[in-house]
Amino acid sequence: MDWTGLSPDEARKLLVNKDKSKRDKRMDLARAVATFVRDGDNIGIAGFVNSRQPVAAVHEIIRQAKKDLTLSFHSAGLAVEYLAGAMALEESSCTIKRLEFAYWGIELFGISPMLRYLAENGKVELEDWSNFNMSARFKAAAMGLPFMPCRSPLGSDVMKANRAKLMDCPFTGTPVVLVPACHPNVALIHVQEADMYGNCRIEGPLFTCPEISMAAGYTIVTCERIIDHEEMVRDPNRINIPFFAVDAVVEVPFGAYPGNCHSWYYFDEIHIREFRSAGEAFRKGHKDSLRSYYNRYIWGVRDTDGFIEQIPYRQLKHIQQIELREFQLMRSQN
């Protein structure tokens, strides 16, 4: 078996030798990425399609021009689209070597121009899975097990091009699929709230964020705000990721923008369409608008503040209000 991130033994050893103390892990995003992301790493992309995608962390990876990355995720949109766009524009900068995934698309906004560009030009290694397969792979890793039995994707071609194994269950004698653990070298996770030690409180669906944080060798958490530790531990049941599964805590307001961050801001449809159409134009051979997008919003700025500063206030206000108000109120206003 080729382990594309850490093998189960390597993952165990890394964790056993790690300092697990409750200590201040706050740092800026540039330092977090420089410290924990290396060329050739397998990166676990948390979030789900365009919701709580680690956009800010990905922009920083692009600015630091990390290379030969393997990306592991179930369903992703914006984060991977940004990485691929950088690679498409400048292969000397950021590069993706391999994808282990179930879905890459922009959902309602359309299929992904960048996945089409990379796949149809043979620029990346592909390994398709189902969503459950990928979440089960992270869960197996989080449980310290080398694999997880699963019903899907029995009967599917998905199994013919990945490393899943079919076996007869030793107890019932019926077929089951075994999916191998996925231990990314580093996980990128955006949450609403964290404390300085790395305890995280997630609003809305958890996706597979807790499992990914525990599966990975290192975890970079970006959050909308850092809250006081005393406030965090007032409700221990609401801590979704424990501090010792986190290595860096970075406060990045709008860190999942232009995607959705539950309770904070909804999708910015205007900006997502702007980015996606630049990618689609690129795929059809018109490269200028994607290049100017990256120059303006990613390469030409120092950090996420520099990106968000360029978004019209009314757009930001609108996506925040969608989260704050009942839909009926929104509609009566429009």
Next chain:
Amino acid sequence: MPNYNFSPQEMIVVAGARVLENNKVVFAGTGLPMVAITLAQLTHAPGIIPVFEAGAVGPTLNRGLPLSVGCSRTTSKAMYLQGLNAAFELAQRGFCDFGFIGGAEIDMYGNLNSTMIGQFPEAYRRPQLRLPGSGGASDMAASCERTIVIMSHEKRRFKERLSYRTSPGYLDGSPDARQRAGLLGQGPYRVITSRAILGFDEATRRMKLLATMPGETVASVQEHTGFELLVDDNVYPYEPPTQEELRLIREEIDPRGYFIGRKG
């Protein structure tokens, strides 16, 4: 084709809603399935319990139509809110009566492709057209008790042979093919398209025409299908949407027209 006062998407959504039974648990993907579930909840099936793979179970969807199964609007008054593992485990355990899925291509046994167009496995890493991938569709196809498939009805999508089988239907159609493969659910129950309602023959597992949508005939549906359809003895013309169904879709459920195309 006569000029109807509804779009093909509206017809699909109405049919999707009508096929759902009250008090069932329905695992749904992004888009038309969400509109169909909401319509069913507002009409004959207020007790439907939606499950979204990103983690939300049993929300009321009164904050507006979700634009994604992972978005904020899926959580309003949800009765269980975890993540992907929990949602798929529910399906695998047998909690989910229906799964609502789609694909780019379908074959006569209800197998679906949402991964790639081109030669597989030879051109897997350089396909002619790369599609988004399985997402949760193959998981729903494997583990929900019955699946309802929503398709755009075109000859190039209803194929004799798929480029790639992403989501299992009745596999090769042989008796007990799903059980032998280790799949739990019964398999595809209905295929709802802009032209027809289709089911599957009990003995051969082949796709069978049950009803034709307004403006279609048995012959016109067959003409837009790339394999030979069985035709039910009692094939009938499907009832068009009622004014109330259209009003609910246009005014209550999807007023911005995100998923429902408007007649120009």
